[in-house]
Amino acid sequence: MSGAPGRTVTEDVSRRLLDSASQLSYDPATEVDWDAPLPEDGHGLAPEWSTLYGTRLWDEMTERQRVTLTRHEVCSIMSTGIWFEMILQQLVLRDQYVRDYATAEFQFALTEIADECRHSIMFARACEKMGVPAYFPKRLVVELARILKTAGTAEVAYGGILVAEEVLDIMQRDAMRTDGVLDLVRTTSRIHVVEESRHMRFARAEIRQRVRRAGPLRKHTSALGIAVVAYFIITSLVNEEVYAEAGLDKERALAAARSNRHHHTMMRSGSAPLMDFLGTQGLLTRPASAIYQRVHML
Template sequence: MTNPWQRVTDVATRLSTVSRESRYDPYALFDWPPSLPDNQYWMSPELMTGYGTAFWDELDEPQRVMLSRYEAVNFFSVNVHLIRELIGGVADRIYTTWHPGLSEFFHDFIAEENVHAWFFATFCQRYGGKVYPIRRIDLGSSSADGIVRDLVVFGRILIAEELCDFFNVAMADDDRLPPICQQINRVHHQDEARHIAFGRQLMRALRDEAIERVGQEKVAETGEHLARYITFCVRSLYNRDMYADAALPDPAGVRNRLLGDPQRTEMHRRAVGRTVAFFNRIGIVDGDRVRL
């Protein structure tokens, strides 16, 4: 039987080769227009936080288009913050880790994620005037050492990547959006496909080693944390500041109303359903414990 860590190392080596062969200069790749049309969606309407609800029906078309500008800036801002966190988690593990042989891939991973953070933040600052802050919440302890901590860190990375990729794929070729919006989503998806492939293989190996070292009960505790993290990432898309910037009255009330709307639950399931199913299948996260 193949050693799971050998499989992870083989995948990492192959993906590093692809990464280096397809590397691009981000500063030359993107042609940043001086401004974007204010009468055009910047985010696919079907992906916006109010879509499919009574709230959406109350908005006229100009209001929806205006809101899409701030939803795009918020979505890219969420990417910036999640990337910042995952870069730190991987950097801590380049050479001090339970799994040797992955250093080259981790260097490539960090290089690509640094580029992603740059182009997401550049969009936000050029066309939104800021990167929205992200509101942290207490997810419970995630300070365990060793293999359990790695399970948490790389689990969070995979969750963030798969959630954002769901949106990237949908917007990469949506010609209702300005070309720069499509391009950013498309480029990010192309890189993230490699990271997700690696992350899934890594999580299987980490799961096996964690069960062997600390037992199923500790792995289940990690799953509780990751279930809360999935909820946190989804809720980060509902930013009261973007509702305020879109000149909607009672932005905090809008956020609460949308988060409580059962129509949104189905969208959340679509966005993270594949991820939840994967974690459930490998025995880390109980899908029924994820609040959507």
């Protein structure tokens, strides 16, 4: 499949995404009502996405604890989003370094970086508004991520980007539709979903273009690399300290979350389109699949 003469499919996709961005983009500084008070009973997540929903511990919790937990969970997810968006920006900048500035691919890549800067500020302000401190991945993960942002290239870089965006997308779509979730979260989710849909299309186009030139060994290596990135993203989404903030016994809560079949099912369902795409690109090998199964994406 090819685009117009002399243009790649990625170039055609990028041109359409640039047109979309010019017509439908948001400024969180004005789109979000930052001064509106937060209702005490407003959840941070659609409750079904809480790591404890469906467990015996959830049934024992007060509604106040559930609200507190979902607010800390969503802020942990937002904090992880900021962390990975900073990595994403470096990956894209390195990939586009000294590219043809006249191409739509280069121009959309910079548009994406500008979007990510606004999203990170939006998430930071949302957490501040909810009175929740920044949560960070474990120190080992932070240091290992330095390798990715320094050396990640081609389909591994865009595969990691796609994993992070796809997982957040399904959670935020549910938040947008769920009564009882804070308007603050519903609005920031709507902005992120609309703009990240373009980023995901761009990442998919880049992956298709890169793997088309890849041999079996490179595909096998890249599949494993993307799966490892996915493992660290998924295991970093909800910081273990959120349970203590909700007044829960941390060890008991961690055990309940790790064995929560409802949440595992939600993750597999939400990850299905991503797994299907990776499979069509030859990036869902047996070793990679084993890693996805460990974090319940398969």
